[in-house]
Amino acid sequence: SAVISQKPSRDICQRGTSLTIQCQVDSQVTMMFWYRQQPGQSLTLIATANQGSEATYESGFVIDKFPISRPNLTFSTLTVSNMSPEDSSIYLCSAPLTNTGELFFGEGSRLTVL
Amino acid sequence: GENVEQHPSTLSVQEGDSAVIKCTYSDSASNYFPWYKQELGKRPQLIIDIRSNVGEKKDQRIAVTLNKTAKHFSLHITETQPEDSAVYFCAASKWYSSASKIIFGSGTRLSIRP
Numbered sequence: 350s351a352v353i354s355q356k357p358s359r360d361i362c363q364r365g366t367s368l369t370i371q372c373q374v375d376s377q378v379t380m381m382f383w384y385r386q387q388p389g390q391s392l393t394l395i396a397t398a399n400q401g402s403e404a405t406y407e408s409g410f411v412i413d414k415f416p417i418s419r420p421n422l423t424f425s426t427l428t429v430s431n432m433s434p435e436d437s438s439i440y441l442c443s444a445p446l447t448n449t450g451e452l453f454f455g456e457g458s459r460l461t462v463l
Numbered sequence: 464g465e466n467v468e469q470h471p472s473t474l475s476v477q478e479g480d481s482a483v484i485k486c487t488y489s490d491s492a493s494n495y496f497p498w499y500k501q502e503l504g505k506r507p508q509l510i511i512d513i514r515s516n517v518g519e520k521k522d523q524r525i526a527v528t529l530n531k532t533a534k535h536f537s538l539h540i541t542e543t544q545p546e547d548s549a550v551y552f553c554a555a556s557k558w559y560s561s562a563s564k565i566i567f568g569s570g571t572r573l574s575i576r577p
Contacts, residue, residue: 392552394564445563450495450563
């Protein structure tokens with residue numbers, strides 16, 4: 350079955366720095382989605398990454414804070430910029446790998462900002 | 464945009480009893496309603512989904528019902544087992560449209576008492 354892999358799986362970062370999370374899908378997908386899951390909370394959609402166009406951000410998320418790249422149909426990156434402790438969270442990439450609508454998730458990247 | 468509300472936030476049932484989780488959605492154009500299960504430290508995984516052209520779907524001990532008029536849908540788990548303990552998320556989407564993002568509910572932490 351198709352796989353979505355993310356790295357890093359976890360990191361501890363200093364306030365004010367930036368971190369880029371990579372997401373690799375082993376099949377070509379039109380859309381990739383980036384979610385944030387704060388401890389004990391739900392999955393909040395950050396943005397939709399479409400190949401060949403700018404990412405579409407949800408309310409409360411801006412490109413300067415969460416720049417996204419989508420250079421091809423199997424890869425995307427999410428950067429968390431100028432991090433603060435409030436950015437400590439799990440970041441998950443996801444994609445529909447079939448035409449049924451099912452969303453598959455990467456294993457997540459757990460960021461802790463000190 | 465779409466808003467999905469889910470309740471209860473926590474649910475404890477005796478092993479062997481049934482569990483019911485309820486969700487409402489706001490966008491009448493939504494047509495795809497998946498349910499995801501997330502075990503501790505793991506990625507969310509689809510357990511069942513339903514589309515707007517059917518009112519009920521069943522898969523072994525799990526069933527989902529949809530009331531389009533009232534804009535609510537429910538997950539039913541019968542004969543609960545310890546391995547059913549997890550966080551469950553409902554979600555809604557306008558699948559196969561240009562806005563095919565999936566919005567999640569707040570989650571229900573289900574505990575099965577032995």
